[in-house]
């Protein structure tokens with residue numbers, strides 16, 4: 001067994017195995033650090049920057065930084081909270097997020113974080129990009145208006161040879177997610193369900209499914225995202 | 234002390250936000266004790282007859298007329314509140330943003346499945362009485378300064394009530410989690 005180390009998050013003493021990423025270590029100690037791209041059990045990416053914390057006055061992404069003995073981590077502070085909120089606001093203006101007509105609404109992690117941080121209106125002007133909805137695949141529908149390019153689908157959905165079924169197409173502002181045409185038929189029903197589940201937003205939807213859970217009973221209707229962890233304290 | 238005065242309007246909205254305001258149920262009796270209403274579709278007062286304390290704006294700006302009304306509200310109301318997703322970010326009408334206006338009009342009047350075979354004269358409404366469509370739908374705060382924002386489609390009645398009573402009594406809004414929603 002590897003060495004147990006001690007560190008603090010916002011002044012509270014925590015323990016973890018040496019070499020653990022800060023975000024995972026925080027989870028183990030029932031401390032919630034927000035994230036949109038991180039997925040337990042999948043190598044981290046550092047794509048969304050929501051998990052930014054402060055160590056020695058420096059900002060680092062907690063999903064890609066390993067915890068060390070005696071480390072003092074600041075996670076909840078008004079400056080960091082505003083930084084995270086500003087990331088959410090950028091994501092909202094960069095795509096087209098029409099929550100009232102979105103199947104993921106109520107169970108969407110982006111929206112849930114915006115609730116948690118009480119985002120009423122983004123401080124940035126809306127882009128209103130023209131993006132399309134791709135329904136060419138027999139199992140899933142991709143709504144590019146909602147994709148936040150977190151790469152969860154690319155990193156987590158693989159065929160039996162370990163090849164990613166999803167991939168990025170184009171670059172920069174034109175980047176979009178697509179299903180590798182050569183691997184399209186490798187997307188089994190189980191994998192399609194999993195893709196829908198892990199997509200933090202409503203960018204991957206199952207064909208013929210939608211609005212299954214009534215308003216009031218969806219994942220984040222009553223409890224803020226992260227409260228599952230925080231309540232275990 | 235004089236009662237605070239409220240004005241309301243629906244720009245490019247569906248009146249759902251106004252319905253949600255009425256959805257405060259019997260508290261409406263309390264509300265009319267607390268405030269007076271000026272220009273509003275609820276009492277059908279069409280023009281401002283005095284300066285107001287609070288203006289509630291439903292809907293974004295889709296037409297030149299919406300801009301004029303919104304500017305009029307800014308002029309006459311001390312506090313302006315964007316009520317609902319359409320006022321805050323354009324809402325469903327903003328689905329046309331990013332699509333050239335000619336393409337929208339052609340789809341609506343010439344090419345759409347319900348008009349393709351019926352609009353034989355290829356008429357597009359073009360009367361000078363009609364308000365002019367803007368190039369895109371604008372959130373209200375991109376047109377005038379907005380002081381507060383109440384999200385929701387529509388904002389829950391309890392959120393509106395919470396915010397209104399806070400404004401009337403000069404306390405901070407608490408935006409409770411269970412009623413702070415974008416849908």
Ligand code: SF4
Nearest residue numbers: 097099102108201202
């Ligand atoms: S993906 Fe989430 S934030 Fe975007 S429209 Fe859907 S519910 Fe709203």
Ligand code: SF4
Nearest residue numbers: 147148150151153199
């Ligand atoms: S489709 Fe979903 S999981 Fe994939 S990159 Fe976009 S937001 Fe992330």
